[in-house]
Amino acid sequence: MTFDKKITNLASQALSESIDQRSMIQLACEIIPNYKPVPGFDVPEGTELPRSVTAQVIINDMNVEHLLVPFLNVFFSIQFTGFKGRKYRISKFRELLVQLYNAGFSIEEKTGLIYEDPRYRISKNWGVLREGESYQFTLLWSSILPQKITEKQPVSKTILKTFSQMVQTAVESRNGRIWHIEEAGILSAFHFGNHQDKSFYAALELLNKIYDYNRFQKRLKTPVEIRLCLTNGIFDFSKDINKLTDHEAVATAIKMQAVTDNNTISIGRNLTTSLSGILSSTLDYSNENGRSNIFVYRQGALPNAD
Amino acid sequence: MLIEVFTDNKNIVGMFSNLQKNNSFIISIRDKATIGAALQKVPPLSVVYIDITSLDEGEVKTYMDPILKNQMHWCGLIDPKGEIANIGTLFHNGYADYISKKELKQPIEPERIHKLMEFKACNISDHLLKDNALSLNIINSPSNWEMIREGAEYTFVMLYLRLDHTSTLKMKYGYQFTDKLTNTFFDYFQKVIENINGKLWTKSINQGLFLIPYSPDEMNALLATYRLMLNKLIISGEILGAPELLDYTIILHLGNVDYLPQDLSGRAVSDSLNFLYHAANEKVAPGSLYVTDRLYEYIPKEIADLFEEIGNFEGHELKKLNNPGTPLHIQQ
Secondary structure (H helix, E strand, O other), rough: OOOOHHHHHHHHHHHHHHHOOOHHHHHHHHHHOOOOOOOOOOOOOOOOOHHHHHHHHHHHHHHHOOOOHHHHHEEEHHHHOOOEOOOOOOOHHHHHHHHHHHEEEEOOOOOOOEEEEEEEEEEOOOOOOOOOOOOEEEEEEEOOOOEOOOOOOOOOOOHHHHHHHHHHHHHHHHOEEEEEEOOEEEEEEEEEOOOOHHHHHHHHHHHHHHHHHHHHHOOOOOOEEEEEEEEEEEOOOOOOOOOOOOOHHHHHHHHHHHHOOOOEEEEEEHHHHHHHHHHHHEEEEOOOOOOOOEEEEEEEOOOOOO | OOOEEEOOOOHHHHHHHHHHHHHOOOOEEEOOHHHHHHHHOOOOEEEEEEOOOOOHHHHHHHHHHEEEEEEEEEEEEEOOOOOOOOHHHHHHOOOOOEEEEOOOOOOOOHHHHHHHHHHOOOOOOHHHHHHHHOOOOOOOOOOOOHHHHOOOOOEEEEEEEEOOOHHHHHHHHHHHHHHHHHHHHHHHHHHHHHHOOOOEEEOOEEEEEEEOOOOOOOHHHHHHHHHHHOOOOHHHHHOOOOOOOOOOOEEEEEEEOOOOOHHHHHHOOOOOHHHHHHHHHHHHOOEEEEEEEEHEEEEEEEHHHHHHEEEEEEEEEEEEEEOOOOOOHOOO
């Protein structure tokens, strides 16, 4: 995504007024390795560019390469987490934020990370993650079981569609993203904020909604049953689902459904240590039926099986 | 519990000061000049005290005999001058309490009221209680709140809400945190109930009462409160940011009340309000949704099997929701 001059001018002004030239080039190198700013006009050898020109060149180069948002994330981090052991105050930060909001982006309060605002745009990488870069994710695999009548029958299209919509609402309202949909299940990912807790609440919402659906949907002959699996891991982001499923965390999330009881949530042990107390206190640990290192969330009353 | 006191004596009014501070009691002080008309309107299951100063025996008998005969109230006489010779006869005739000259300087404590209710309770028949409880003169309420007039009587769905175990929360997390959490709790529930045309009418510390104008065609309160229970963990952790699963109690009832604006709601008198606070303090266990018999027909049939009978209280049958949203690990 590229931005208009209003944002690029403001960003280059902010960059120029916040840090020295050397530091701004080092920040740029975090996005484009070995980066060197080359102005669009001839400069006598040995002449140092003015700071404002360097900032302008960096911002324009990032914008042309559709890398301005990742660069701004690195730039903003000097205020939130610091740079070389020191925190910097970013000039014109609020004005820049306003322009980013208008462009359909939002900012995470604690970390200062920008991401696309789901009210305006939904993309698998939140508009900011880069292909091949390593990030931490929490994954939710949601599967709907074939409805048993007299023989196993595939789930009706209506129910599949309804379930997909439920997953979309539960996931995207918590700034998660749907990465892949197939009849076997839906893979969702969470990255920003307290993504561990958010993924759990998304799964919980699905459990409650299916319970409600089974109770109030008059046309059902048999209740809908689902299995929800949560795990987390650090791996390279890709828009290609085939590359994603190569990663252990993704494969684990999908495999967990085989040991997940109907209408329960299975949670990988590595995730449970990151959950807040209110959630982890609701979990059961079970080593039965081939489970290992898996915790389970069960509700008090299950939908009628008849 | 409503306590009606007919007196013009400030010292006698002062005796009820401790009860006035207690959330379980509503104290209504009335001029003795209004005894004749007001006694006929005292809601059933209330306590009535008459100051007999300047009243002769015949007058007291004229006022009190009909109430004593109906057996729907607990009645007491206040005798500042020690005029009554045979106190025992009072109790034979159906009175539940007698306050003597010597007791005038002592404040009345809640325990006295509980004792007189225990003493007299067996004389109020279940049949009378039930008949009185189920019969309700339905008064159509406008669904638009702007058309509801101050001082006029309407039928409302009454929703009692309480955040439970706040004392324990204070011990664990501190007063400031718990107060803030309680405010956030009520702010959230207020928004939810406003969406079903309800209004927070009165609130005291950790409990409050909402009114929803009654409309038989639009009974959303049952479904809305069932979902508030189903989503308890999401509400506690994600929406309210609580560090542990919260318990909250909801009681739904149908009753009439003379509507007063929120700042005057403390003056409202109604047997239905009376019943709700009584049930909240003495009958229901914390952490569930309860529905009284007046609303049974509105429980959606799809979730009817989730409700179980918990018995009768002050003439009303009650059902409790077995919450499907409670994590099994916590239930166990």
